[in-house]
Amino acid sequence: MITPVPVPSTPPTGGSTGAARGLPRVGTGVDVHRYAGPGDPATPMRLAGLDWPDEPRGLVGHSDADVAAHAACDALLAAAGLGDLGTQFGTSDPAWAGASGAALLAETARRIEAAGWAVGNVSVQVVGSRPRLGARRAEAEQVLSAAAGGPVSVAATTTDGLGLTGRDEGVAAIATALVVPAADLAHRAHPAHPAGGDA
Ligand SMILES: [Zn+2]
Numbered sequence: 001m002i003t004p005v006p007v008p009s010t011p012p013t014g015g016s017t018g019a020a021r022g023l024p025r026v027g028t029g030v031d032v033h034r035y036a037g038p039g040d041p042a043t044p045m046r047l048a049g050l051d052w053p054d055e056p057r058g059l060v061g062h063s064d065a066d067v068a069a070h071a072a073c074d075a076l077l078a079a080a081g082l083g084d085l086g087t088q089f090g091t092s093d094p095a096w097a098g099a100s101g102a103a104l105l106a107e108t109a110r111r112i113e114a115a116g117w118a119v120g121n122v123s124v125q126v127v128g129s130r131p132r133l134g135a136r137r138a139e140a141e142q143v144l145s146a147a148a149g150g151p152v153s154v155a156a157t158t159t160d161g162l163g164l165t166g167r168d169e170g171v172a173a174i175a176t177a178l179v180v181p182a183a184d185l186a187h188r189a190h191p192a193h194p195a196g197g198d199a
Contacts (some may be wrong), residue, residue, distance in 0.1 A: 008068035019116030023174035029074025069101025075177035119150030120178030128171035
């Protein structure tokens with residue numbers, strides 16, 4: 001006789017209830033937007049929370065197409081078990097049409113905090129040829145960190161001429177985020193308070 005394997009009533013995946021388990025969680029986010037073409041309306045470049053007025057063409061998207069900020073949002077939402085940008089903000093929702101990446105990141109941080117998490121850190125890697133992030137990396141990190149309410153580091157690379165970013169069709173970004181249970185962070189911030197007894 002085969003005994004069915006019992007299914008746990010609260011599987012340790014997905015939902016934001018993970019904050020109660022007391023463990024930090026990581027999440028990954030990826031985003032890609034294409035450069036504006038001849039048929040597109042004039043599109044300013046927005047990337048990594050910054051305006052790039054010297055860039056001849058921007059990226060096309062429902063909001064400002066800031067791949068770095070969007071990847072950071074997706075990574076944070078995944079870490080907190082809150083889905084992704086599409087489920088949280090909706091690509092057809094006019095309320096977020098044209099929204100800046102920094103505004104989306106700030107609202108994402110607010111939502112993960114409401115779910116019991118605090119931003120540990122976010123690491124974003126931008127993949128593309130233009131704009132050149134290097135000279136303004138510190139500025140980008142400052143803007144995105146302020147929006148996220150935690151440290152956001154930004155790096156940039158190219159794909160040696162290969163793929164959609166190598167062919168100058170668009171820009172991609174990959175992000176990893178760490179979130180920690182907010183209660184855990186509060187204990188560390190106030191070490192005078194006993195950390196025990198919270199079972
Ligand atoms: Zn996007």
